[in-house]
Structure formats: C-alpha cells, structure tokens
Amino acid sequence: MEDETAEIELLQQNLNKTRQISKRMISILDSFDTRIAKLEKSILPLYSAAQVLNKRNNNIDKALGKIEEVASNQEDPAIAEALIQRGPQPGQLDAYKDAIEGLNATIAFKASNHDQAEAARLVETGANKLTQLYTKVVAEGSSGTTPIPGTELPSTTFPSSLFSTLSPVVSFLRTLPLPSTHPSHPAAPAILSTLQDAQRGYADMRGNWSVKCLEGQGKRLVLRADTIDPIVTGREFGEWVELLLGVAEDEYTLLKELTPLSSPAMIASAYGTLLAPILTLFNSILNQLVTFTKKSLQRYSFLALSAHEALSQLQPHWDEVLSRRGFDNNEYKNELKDGLQTLRGLCLRSFPEFLADVKLATMARGLDTSTKLADFTITTVKYLSRIPQVQSAAAAALHALGDGNWKMGEGVQVGQQQRPEENDESIILEHFIFDLVMTVLSSLNTISRTGRRPAFGSIYLLNNVSYLRKNLLLQPKHMILPSLISQPAKDALNSNFRTAKAAYFDSNFTPLMQSITDDPKEKIKKDAAKEKFTRFYDLLEEVMERHRMAKVLEEDKEEREVVGEEVVMLVVPSIQQFTQKAKGKEFSKNPQKYIKMSPDDIEKQIRTLFS
Structure with a gap:
C-alpha cells in the first residue's frame, strides 16, 4: 500500500507540473498572438503603399512601351509627311490624328534639332489642314436658304449631319500643342495663331448667318408698320427681339461645343465677335422703327409705348446674354438700354404733344353748319381706348415725365413738393386722363360758341360730348378704361353732357315753344x-x-x-x-x-x- 501511495503522490506531482507548464505555454501563445496582431497592424500601411508603387511602376512601363511603339512608327518620315500634306481625307481622320500625334512624340522624345524642326513644321501643316476642314464644315453649316418672313420663325440650328462630322475634328484640335500646355513645342505659337483665326472665322460666319435668318423677319416688321395696328407692331418687335435673344443663347451653346479654343477668355472673345453683327441688326431695325414713328408721333405713339413695354420686360435676359462676352461693361454699350432710352424719349414727347394738338383744334374753322364729330374727339377716344393695352408703359413714362408736366408749363405741377413713389404711377395716369378729358371738353365748348349759329353749335356740342361719354364711360371698347378715369373726370363728362343736352333743347326748341x-x-x-x-x-x-x-x-x-x-x-x-x-x-x-x-x-x- 505504501508503494501505491508513493506512486500516486508521484503522479499527482507530475500532474501539477504539467498544469503549470500548460499555463505557461498558454500565456506564451497569448503573448505571441498579441505581438502578431500588432505586427500586422504596423505592416498593413507599408503593404498598401507598396501596392500603389507597384501600380505606378506598371503604368510607367506601359507608357514607355507606348512611346517606344510610337517612336518606332516614325521610321519612315516620308510616309507621315505625305499623309499630312494631303490633308485629312473622308474616313481617315484617325490615321491623320495618329500621324500628328507621332510627330508630337518625336518632338517630345528625340533630341535631334533637325528632326524636331521638321516634325514641328509637319505638325503645323497638319494643324492648318485640320482648321481648313473645320472652317469648310462651319461655312457649309452656316449657309442655305431661310424661311420666308411671316411663314415660320427662323432657325439657326447647326445641321446634325455636319455636327457629327465637325465634333471629332474639334475634339482633336483641342488636343494640339499650345504655348499654355506645351511651352517648349516649336509649333505651339503658330498653332495658337491658326486656331485663333479659325475661331474668329467661326464667330463671324455664325453671327452673319444668324443675321441672315433674323433680318427678313425684322424688315417685315418695318414694312408692315404702316398697315397694321401700332400696338401689334410694338409687340411683334418685342417678340422678334426675344427671338434674337433665343438665337444668341443657342449660338452660345454651339460656340462652347464647336470652337477649338475652349478657355473661358477665348469663348467670351469669340462670343463678342459673334454678337456684333446681331447687335448691329437690332440697332438697324430699332432705328428704322424710331424714324418711322417720328414721322407721325401722334399716330404711332402707341408703337413706341408698346415696344418700350416689350423691351423693358426683356432687359434682364438681354443683360444676361451680353454678360457672356466677358469684357468690362464699360467696353461695350448696352444696345437695348440705349434703345429703351430712345423709345422713352418718344413716349415722353407724345403726351404733351397730343394735349397741344387738342388745344390747337380750337384754332380751326369749319363750316358753320357742320355738326359732325370733331377729328380730335374721335382721336381722343381712340387714344384713351388704347391706353389699357400699354397701361404699365404709359404710367411709367408719365411718372418719368412728372405729374402735370404734360401741360408744358401751364398751371401748377401736382405734388411738385413731393417725389412720387412707384405706386403713384396709376394716380399720375388718372391725372393725365383727367387733363386730357377736360382739354377736349374745353375745346368743344369753345368751338361750339365760336363762329357757329347757336342751333348748329349746340348739336355739334351734344354730338361730340355724347360720343365721348358713351365711348369712355358707358360702352368703352376696353372694359378696363373706366377704372382708369378718375371720378372728377367722369363727373365732368356727365355734367357737360347734361349741359350740352339742355343747350340743344334751348337753341332748337325753345323758340318753337315760345x-x-x-x-x-x-x-x-x-x-x-x-x-x-x-x-x-x-x-x-x-x-x-x-x-x-x-x-x-x-x-x-x-x-x-x-x-x-x-x-x-x-x-x-x-x-x-x-x-x-x-x-x-x-x-x-x-x-x-x-x-x-x-x-x-x-x-x-x-x-x-x-x-
């Protein structure tokens, strides 16, 4: 038993030693695991950086291989020169591009001065040939027949078939060496000059084509101005200017897509060149309408008012289009703004001159027995009936003229101590209408009493005052008109009608009754x-x-x-x-x-x- 007990104790001791050894091994392994994790975390950035370096190394190897391939293709310069001198042929644009790119590679990677000079000459020649093709296609897309004026709105859209031809040419022209991108390239300055000429040519051709498309419609406006309603002419002029701005917008979009020099400064400069003939056409048509209006301002005053109203609404769009020229505003005049000033001057003249014409009517001498409607009565009704159609323009012009200044110095200016606010324009319009109505009534009363027998004079007065009252108050041609006439003016019309009616009975039937x-x-x-x-x-x-x-x-x-x-x-x-x-x-x-x-x-x- 003692031997067995001793063995058991020995085994127990060995088991305890084994457990201690296991614990130590586990502790050592845990320590190794922690160290391995830290090592992996430390090595991971280095591994990632090594991958990036390997990728760049592969790219460099590929680039060097491509350079060697391009250089090897230049073993026969005579073939490349013949291809470039012949110019880009239909369906061979890619081959032409490859030839020029190969020459650019020769310039970039070969040290021989003779080879570089010859290669630069060929690259310049190739650029010239490409710009000639570019200019030819642009000219073809900027010609043809335009729609007959009045049939449909003209369009300056670049033909889609030519667009697909021109687009790859433009894309390649934009890759040619320029001083800004390839300062050491011998042909870069010459290529820049060539592309600048081509860009100016594009802008000039597109601008003149736009004028050709718009000119017929503009001239038609002037030719028809004497035969159609002046307000309609003014509105059609506004529509034409809006069309002109639409064409300018479309051309700007095309310009950004189809010009070889795409920097903002170059685009802005070309756009200024493109707009120049369009703005000249605008000035021409506007000046013709202004000259036409000046020949008979009272007859065509509403043309000026209508055109002024239409152009005022287009001013923000106009400023936006012109701002794309990219120059300081002081270097260019604002044609629309100048035109508005001219039209405004005509509008300001028309009001006092119309009032003066009504006053001068008292100087005319008609037949003693004439009881027909006076011309100025009919004209006044027509005049006031048109005011609602250009109400905002008329009110703004009268506001600018100044309350009461249409009397040309007669009487005291209403509210001259105070500066009218914007919302006073409607009141100033009422003041003008009141003064006009009172002037007409005064002239009618003067004429009816001067140089006429009372019986005929009373009929004349009754006919004219009744016509005014009916067409301004009772049955106006424009339903808004009565709301523009102030209550004092309405009272004056009704009072004068009653007075004229009483005078008619008195002069014609009182002697009969007596x-x-x-x-x-x-x-x-x-x-x-x-x-x-x-x-x-x-x-x-x-x-x-x-x-x-x-x-x-x-x-x-x-x-x-x-x-x-x-x-x-x-x-x-x-x-x-x-x-x-x-x-x-x-x-x-x-x-x-x-x-x-x-x-x-x-x-x-x-x-x-x-x-």
Missing part, C-alpha cells in the same frame, strides 16, 4: 292766334330742315331715341293744348288754313328726325 306760349292772364286774340300758328309752323319747318342737315346723335341710336321722345313730349302736348284752346275761341272761319298739321302728324314728323 311761339305758341300765351300769358294765362291774357285772352287769345284771333289775329294773335293766327300769327302764332304761322310762326310755329315756320319755325317747325326750320327745325325740320335743320335736323335733316344736321344729324343728332348719329353715333348713338339709343340716346337719339331718348332725345326724340323728349322732344315729342315737349312739343306735341303744347301744340295740342294750344290748338284746342284756339279752336274753342273760333279764331278763324277756316282753321285749316293756319293749322297745317295735326298734333299726330307733327309727332310723326319729329320721330322721323330721330329714327
């Missing part, structure tokens, strides 16, 4: 009754004859019928009452000798005058 008027306190004498009947029918015949010559309210059927009814109610009851009273006194053995018409016949006669 001829049969008796004093109620006096008895009718036989001889006096005979004289009154004779006098009444003589005056009635005069009235009838006068109204056959001078039509009353010929332009206003409804009001004419109202006036006719009022005349019947005024005359017929009075003559009927006087006739009955005279017959009751038996003023004559033969009454029919003096009573030439019955009251019913008189009524029919009167109604025929106003039917």
